[in-house]
Amino acid sequence: MPLSGTRVLDLTRLLPGGECTLMLAHLGADVIKVEDPVRGDYGRMAAPMDGRGASAFHLYCNINKRSLALDLKRPEGVEVLVRLVKRADILVESFRPGVLDRLGVGYARLSRENPRLVYCAISGYGQDGALARTPGHDLNFEAVGGTVGLTGPEEGPPFIPGVPFADIGAGMWAAFAILAALRQADRTGAGQFIDIAMLDTAVGFLAHHAQYFLSCGTRGGRETTRHNGRRPGYRLYPTADGRWLAVGCSEPKFWKNLCRLIGREEFEADSSARAERRREVIAALEETFRERTQAEWLALFEDEEVCVSPVLEVEEVFTHPQVRARRLAVDHPHPAGGTHPALRLPPRLSNLAPRRPLPAPGLGQHSWEVLEEAGFPPGEIGRLFASGVSHAGREPEGETLSE
Secondary structure: OOOOOOEEEEEOOHHHHHHHHHHHHHOOOEEEEEEOOOOOOHHHHEOOEOOOOOEHHHHHHOOOEEEEEOOOOOHHHHHHHHHHHOOOOEEEEOOOOOHHHHHOOOHHHHHHHOOOOEEEEEEOOOOOOOOOOOOOOHHHHHHHHOOOOOOOOOOOOOOOOOOOHHHHHHHHHHHHHHHHHHHHHHHHOOOEEEEEEHHHHHHHOOOHHHHHHHHHOOOOOOOOOOOOOOOOOEEEEEOOOOOEEEEEOOOHHHHHHHHHHOOOHHHOOOOOOOHHHHHHHHHHHHHHHOOOOHHHHHHHHOOOOOOEEEOOOHHHHOOOHHHHHOOOEEEEEOOOOOEEEEEOOOOOOOOOOOOOOOOOOOOOOOHHHHHHHOOOOHHHHHHHHHHOOOOOOOOOOOOOEOO
């Protein structure tokens, strides 16, 4: 595997850091989750639970990782982490800026212990600026970052995007940056500090929308651009059975084919209609699409050169023939035994076989072996366990995070 022999200390909780280290783990890295001995990663208690009592969130985020229970609020725990860092390549954390510095394990100290260390800090608003220490979650970052304001109907309220783009995107950007820093460390012998902000990620998702404003002063808004519903040829339309179709006919040839197939040839020049004409075309197409069910329209469009797709609910995605053909859900070992279906890593590399999967770990399940590998003698490990700084594995305590 590309990252075999690479050791990652994962001090993160919940989704952004979990996504980052999940990607590294799938590529062969030895990811060690460093968790509070009592509660662990909050994701362990996130509903819903599967039929065997495991959090589905935990099952997703923590495949191929090991767990070390370690109390970083105690000096002994801090010293354990420092010793582990000396043998690590990467450390990823998601505390508010300054927290690990106050505990004595911030980048300034850890980089002295291991100059090659790639240290990645994932936070809400970044390491500097007036909001650096302000709490928040994905919705807050997407709201400030502009993606919420772009989502929803033209004359209606903004909508919450259906998936946490800032959280997931921050994890993906963190993994990308870590690999770049790791490559540089291989070349120069020097690690570095990586500052990943979920706000920055949300703003980054504006992509060309941002450039329209920066270059041309074009204001954003709901249904104002070619990609968020302004154009009749690129929006959602309801069908007779209360379902929806996604029409993505950007190019003239696809739009003309669509107009021909639905019997509205009079609109062939109106894919990008504006003002009152735009409203007329959209209203007419909405009326037309309501004449048949989603399935009837899809049957009509089958094998035709049009960009039209069904809007699927989550439970329908995994029975879709193309999703099944791509094997996007594969079996992984379950912590309680047997297997469970889980998402595979999206990229498929021709010369890279998937890693032999490990189940999501129990809290502290690998504490003894991780400490032993780091050179701790049995007596010292026993004392750490006896004092409560670490343990050999137990169920997390705390309230369940509701769905």
